[in-house]
Amino acid sequence: MxxxxxxxxxxxxxxxxxxxxxxxxxxxxxxxxxxxxxxxFLVVQAIPALTAPADEIQGGAGFFTYIGPIVVGTLIAAVIALVIATPIAIGVALFISHFAPRGLAAGLGYVVDLLAAIPSVVYGAWGAAFLAKEISPIYNWLADNMGWLPIFQGPASATGKTILTAGIVLSVMVLPIITSLSREIFLQTPKLHEEAALALGATRWEMIRMSVLPFARPGIISAIMLGLGRALGETMAVALVLSSGALTASLIQSGNQTIAAEIALNFPEASGLKVSTLIAAGLVLFVITLAVNMLARWIISRHKEFSGAN
Known part of the structure; x- marks a missing residue:
């Protein structure tokens, strides 16, 4: 040359x-x-609702009194989804990456990825038409036998459309997200670390506990936070499954509402100050989501020694 x-x-x-x-x-x-x-845009459009007299906001007690119970309902549904989905997702991801035969692992991975592609309205229709009806007897049993707990206090919803049902549907929706990301992180664990643990006499589970999980911790946190973001912002599935109403501590009674569902159900017919109120609710959801992501980055930064999974 x-x-x-x-x-x-x-x-x-x-x-x-x-x-x-x-x-x-x-x-x-x-x-x-x-x-x-x-x-x-959200801040500018929300100003009228934030500065309006309290009696002009829905409920007549001001914007923050109006949005408070909805924020709590949103967080309850998201937490239920994560509590159910996270251990299952991590278990499935570990099975696919370290236990299942190669052919079975490929098939399961394809099924998990396919679940993530199903539209949310399909999950919502399944929850409203099937899950709510089938789970209603369980709610009655919980109210009869564990009603002394505030979260299972009766009377149970006759339709089964409760915040717990919404949380279960959300858990199914976020399950493939957490599973797929966790699986990819587990597969990135250096083989040398795994082989060294096994060579020292560790069992398969001890190898996973000492080598795979510490390496994958930041990635798992990222996957969980991504699933949390999906759960916080989900609209149609919750709108179809949840019979909205006043805030209640019981998970098996009708009531509670989420921000996204509140906006979706009321925005088409809203006008004037009501539009500004719903946009202000969207601003609150925006801030919550931003705070969740910032918290996730802070948690991950504390484990930056495992940056290979980040």
Missing amino acids: TATSLTSTQGAGRAGDKVFSGAALAAGCLILAVLFGVAL
Whole structure:
């Protein structure tokens, strides 16, 4: 290769680097601009509701009194979903990555990925038409035998459309997300670490506990937080499954509501100050989601020694 051709190749490479660098910078700036634009729109449109007299807001007690129970309902549904989905997802991911035969693991991985592609309205229809009806007798049993616990206090909903049912449906929806991400993180564990643990006499479970899980901890946290974001913002499934009403501590009574479902159910017929109130509710959900992601990044940064899974 002559000096002239080498110089030409290097010049083309530098030009390509500049183009790629500029495109990457533009993409990053675009994301920040969109995020800022959404936040600005929500703040501006929410100001009338935030500054309106209390008696003009739904309920007649002010915006924060109106939004408080809905925020609690949103968090309850999301927490129920994570409590149910997280251990199952991690167990399935470990089975696929470290226990299942290769052919079975590939099939299960495909099924899990397929579950993530199912539209939320399908999950909602399944929850409303099948799950709520079938789980109603269980709610009656819980009310009769464990009603001394506030979360199972009766009377149980006759339709089965409760915040617990909504949480179960959400857990099914976030399960493939957490499973897929956790599986990929588990597969990234250095084989040398696993083989070293086994060579020292560790059992399969001890190897997973000492080598795989510590390495994958930041990735698992990221997967859980991503699932939490899906659960917080889910709309149609919750709207179909939940019989909305006043906030209640019981998970098996009709009542409670989530922010996303509240907006979806009321926005089409809203006008005037009601529109601003719903947009303000969206702003609250935006802040909650942003706070969750910031918390996730902070937790992950505390385990940056395992940055290979981050």
